[in-house]
Amino acid sequence: MDELIKVEHLTKDYGDGRGIFDLNFVVKKGETFGFVGTNGSGKTTTIRHIMGFLKPQEGQVSVMGLDAWKDSCEIKKYVEYVPGEIAFPDLRDGTTFLKNQAELLKITDMTYANYLCEKLQLDTSANLKRMSKGMKQKTAIVAAFMSDKDILILDEPSTGLDPLMREIFLELLEEEKKKGKTILMSSQMFDELEQVCDRVALIFNGKIIDIADMKILNNLPYREYKVEFKTREEYLKFKKLKFEIVRDQEKYNQVTIKIEKTKINRMFEILKNYDLKFMSEVKYNLEKHFKMILQKEDELLQEKKRIEKLAKDHTPVIKNTLVRRIISKKTQEQKKEQKKLHLELKNEKFFNKDEYKFHKKEDKKQDHENKRQQKIKEKKEKEGK
Amino acid sequence: MFSKALFKQSMKAHWVKWLSVTLSTCIMLAIVIIVLGNLGINDIRDSLQDVFTQADQESVLKENAVDGYEVYLTSVELEGTLQNADESMLKMAYPVLINPFNTRVNAYKEMHDGQEPEGDDLQAIILASAEEVKAIIGSLGGEIDIIKDIPEDMLLGFLVEFYNVYNQNPFSQDDEQFKDKFVSVIKDTYLNFIYTNAYNQYMEQEGATVEIAEYSAAQMKTIITNAMASYQAPVGEFDREPYKAKASEEINMMMYNVAYQTIYAQSIAGGMTEEEAQTYSGQYAVASKVLSNTAISTYELWLNELKDVEDAKTQAREYAIQSITDQIPEKVAEALSELGNMDIYSFIIGSIFYRIAGLLLPMVFVIMTANSLLAGQVDSGSMAYVLSTPTKRRTVTVTQMTYLILALFSMFALLTVTSVIAVWVSGGNSFAINYGQILLFNLGAFLTMFAIAGFCFMCSAVFNRTKYSLGIGGGLTIFSLVCTILGLFGSSVVPSAMRISAMNFFNYLSFITLFDTVSIMSGGLDYLWKFGILLGIGIVTFIIGVFRFDKKDLPL
Incomplete structure (x- = not known):
């Protein structure tokens, strides 16, 4: 019973490559699980399956151990839902709607609902049809949250909310989390998922490409810094050092380096000797993480498309040879580029061996120093005991 | 299986529509019955009938x-x-006519100690004698022309009359003025016969009274x-x-x-x-x-x-x-x-109002409401708020179906009350359409709308998009109505001067045809099995709708 929501091999093919394909994931009790993906990638379809509105073509969805399709009514006793598309029943105003909803939910005590309205600064007496998008969203949130159930399923719950209201909403989510509720939410805002979620799944073209654990992502062993030098000489000089360069922008004399957390101090030492225009940390966040993955995915997709197009234009017999030729051509090009780079580095005029050696020595000295100080600390601790 | 909250929500959402449709249809019906009833639109029929009579x-x-x-x-x-007439000839005819009567009278006297026959006994004797003479009269020669000239079917009556007159004024063959007496009896009989004949003939005429006869x-x-x-x-x-x-x-x-x-x-x-x-x-x-x-x-x-x-x-x-x-x-x-036989009230009230004009507004109500009860809410997404609560899909459909049927039922209940009052105002049972017929009209219209509601509900339950639900449910319903209007020009209720019998084809395309107002007016029982079919269509389509909604994907 620890796995409150379990999705296994879930498939729904709408044709033309749309739909969701072989989704697998589990949301554990008390966990906040996020969904992120481009428009039409299948987030809402997945959520609709969990709510039991859609029947899986293949695979299975279970909530609290119950089949989401067959026992969809039973599941609703444990699930609150904020739909992605906000459209209210044909009723006069927000108050009538919330009362009606309370009746359907068999709630008689409205204190929690009133607390939610107050917190979200929602005026329920407004006409439902004339509400702004944000107001509608707030009404939908109150309508879902007021039943105070164990599982929250939120489909892009913060769309339409102004930044201040979003903060309040996230606070509200934190409160719910503290109560031990299990939350599944989809969103297009990386920052809010980062703030709230324990794990975030990236859906792309109906497939889960990656599930990121926020704990790991927040505690990465390395950092990235972007550095711009005032002169080209210095830029080139710095490049010769053995730093891991992630991004190189020659035009602006900029480099982005990746460095282990423990070595940050030493990096600053070295940079002291350079004339810098600016320096800033490039945070490695969810957005960056997924962008990278998506880029790779996109490249793969483009390549696949190109091959498919070629294959379409030619007969199957030629197809294989063509594909092989393309691949071999590509590898040849890559090799050529690498050689070029090597040559450039060799012919570099400002290549200074001594300086490089100095830095190496300094590094060794630093290591010794660290080791010595550690030993001293250990001694002191022993003496203290 | 039933959600009170959802029922209330549906009522709140549709009551304005319901009220306006119900009131306007009731007003239309009242006007049709009362105003037309007082205008005397059957005058043409009456005057034509006058001409014929x-x-x-x-x-x-x-x-x-x-x-x-x-x-x-x-x-x-x-x-x-x-x-x-030759006296000897008359004397030959006399015994043929009189003897059967005299023999019977004498036999009667012997049996009753010389008493004369009277009343029923006398009439019995007269009738028996007349029948006997009638039987033998064919074998007579040319003795009495007058008797022979009388047609056979009148002969018996004539003879009865003859004996009656003779009984009051008897005479014998040996009388001094035999011929005068015989002739006068014949003449009296003849005149009485003429009188009775004229009387009967007049009484056969329409509107005859005893005095005039x-x-x-x-x-x-x-x-x-x-x-x-x-x-x-x-x-x-x-x-x-x-x-x-x-x-x-x-x-x-x-x-x-x-x-x-x-x-x-x-x-x-x-x-x-x-x-x-x-x-x-x-x-x-x-x-x-x-x-x-x-x-x-x-x-x-x-x-x-x-x-x-x-x-x-x-x-x-x-x-x-x-x-x-x-x-x-x-x-x-x-x-x-x-045209003379056409009943313009049953034409306008039955064929025009209850099958076309009076159905239009309830039809619009049903099309719109049935759509927004399911498909509209699924399409807009508002159904999510109902289904994200512990409410079964079956509960939703059954509740919405109940609402639709009850809304229609109450609408036609009010319409029935209005029509009964209107008929009462127009003269009750003496009006061209009596209470029984007007109740059957209302029942028929309700059953027709029930079938239409079932169909629209089914479309609403089957389709997720308003455009399909409205397009197919509403489209076919309106098509049915239009076909009924066109088919009217081919149906037997329209006088042949205006009728184009090929247009009757349209009646086969519309299920309003199953609402048989002609059968109701003519007092036949054909309408009963047609009502049964309408009820069947309604029930089957509602059930299909309920079951289909359980099993389909909802984009909520």
Whole structure:
């Protein structure tokens, strides 16, 4: 019973490559699980399956151990839902709607609902049809949250909310989390998922490409810094050092380096000797993480498309040879580029061996120093005991 | 299986629509029944029917005139026959006629110690004797022409009359004035027979009263008495010629008198003042006289031509019974008589209001409501709020279905009340449409709407998009209504002058055809099984809708 929501091999093919394909994931009790993906990638379809509105073509969805399709009514006793598309029943105003909803939910005590309205600064007496998008969203949130159930399923719950209201909403989510509720939410805002979620799944073209654990992502062993030098000489000089360069922008004399957390101090030492225009940390966040993955995915997709197009234009017999030729051509090009780079580095005029050696020595000295100080600390601790 | 909260939500969402449709349909119905009821739109029918009855009356009058004329002349001839009858011949006929009666009377006397037969006993004896004589009269020679001339079906009546007269005034073969007595009994019998005949003939006519019948019979009797008295023994064989003018005049006068009396009595009973009645009946009487004269002249012409009384009578009668409708082309006559028989109230209330005009607004209500109860909410996404609570899909469909049926039912309940009140205001059961029929109309309209509601509900449950639900559910419903309108021009309720029978094809495309108002008005039972089918369509489509909604994908 620890796995409150379990999705296994879930498939729904709408044709033309749309739909969701072989989704697998589990949301554990008390966990906040996020969904992120481009428009039409299948987030809402997945959520609709969990709510039991859609029947899986293949695979299975279970909530609290119950089949989401067959026992969809039973599941609703444990699930609150904020739909992605906000459209209210044909009723006069927000108050009538919330009362009606309370009746359907068999709630008689409205204190929690009133607390939610107050917190979200929602005026329920407004006409439902004339509400702004944000107001509608707030009404939908109150309508879902007021039943105070164990599982929250939120489909892009913060769309339409102004930044201040979003903060309040996230606070509200934190409160719910503290109560031990299990939350599944989809969103297009990386920052809010980062703030709230324990794990975030990236859906792309109906497939889960990656599930990121926020704990790991927040505690990465390395950092990235972007550095711009005032002169080209210095830029080139710095490049010769053995730093891991992630991004190189020659035009602006900029480099982005990746460095282990423990070595940050030493990096600053070295940079002291350079004339810098600016320096800033490039945070490695969810957005960056997924962008990278998506880029790779996109490249793969483009390549696949190109091959498919070629294959379409030619007969199957030629197809294989063509594909092989393309691949071999590509590898040849890559090799050529690498050689070029090597040559450039060799012919570099400002290549200074001594300086490089100095830095190496300094590094060794630093290591010794660290080791010595550690030993001293250990001694002191022993003496203290 | 039923959610009160959802039911309330549906009521709140649709009550304005419901109220406006119900009220406007009720007002429409009240106007149709009350206002049209007081306008007297059946006047055309009534006046056409008047024309036809008048034509019938005319032909009867002409026939009577010819008959009377012929009776007049025959009577004069009979007088001659009787006056010139040979006494020995009469004496030969006497025992044939009288003996069966006398034998029975004597037998009766012996049995009852010399008492004369009276009352029922006498009538029994008379009837038995008459039957015996009737049986043997065929074998008689030319002894009594008068008796032999009487048609067979009247013979028995004549003989009964004869014995009645004889019983009051008996005479024997040995009497000094045997011939006079015999002839007078025959004459009395004849005159009484004429009287009874005239009386019966008049009583067969429409609107006859005993007073007028007696008056008319007495008139006839007087005329015939006078006719017989006017007989003058000719030199040779009997000649009708000298009596014709007098006969014609007398009969015409009688027709005048009878018509005057008849119409006068009717006019006074109809609420006319005495003066008006006099003028009116005077005009009518003159017309009758003219008609009678025409009929007799025609008869005479035919007689001259054909030289045979029966043939001439047949021809004259055929001419006489030709009414207005016989003189115009058959198709036009048919159309006219149909127009005369058409009941414009049941046409407008049944075929126009309950099947077309009165259904339109409830139809719009049903199309819109059925759509927004399921498909509309699924399409917009608001159904998510209901289904994200512990409410089964089955509960949703059953609740919405209940709402739709109850809304329709209450709408037609109010419509029924309105229609019953309107009929009551228009004169209750004396109105062209009685309470039973108006209740059946309402029931039929409700069942039709029930079937339509089921169909629209099914579409709403099957489709996720409003455009399909409205397009197919509403589209086919409106198509059905339009087909009913077009089909009306081919249906039998429209007079043949306006009917295009090919248009009847449209009636097969519409399920409103199953609401058979014609059968309800004509009192048949055809409408019952058609009602059954409508109910069946409704139930089946509702059930399909409920089950389909359980199993489909919802984009919420």
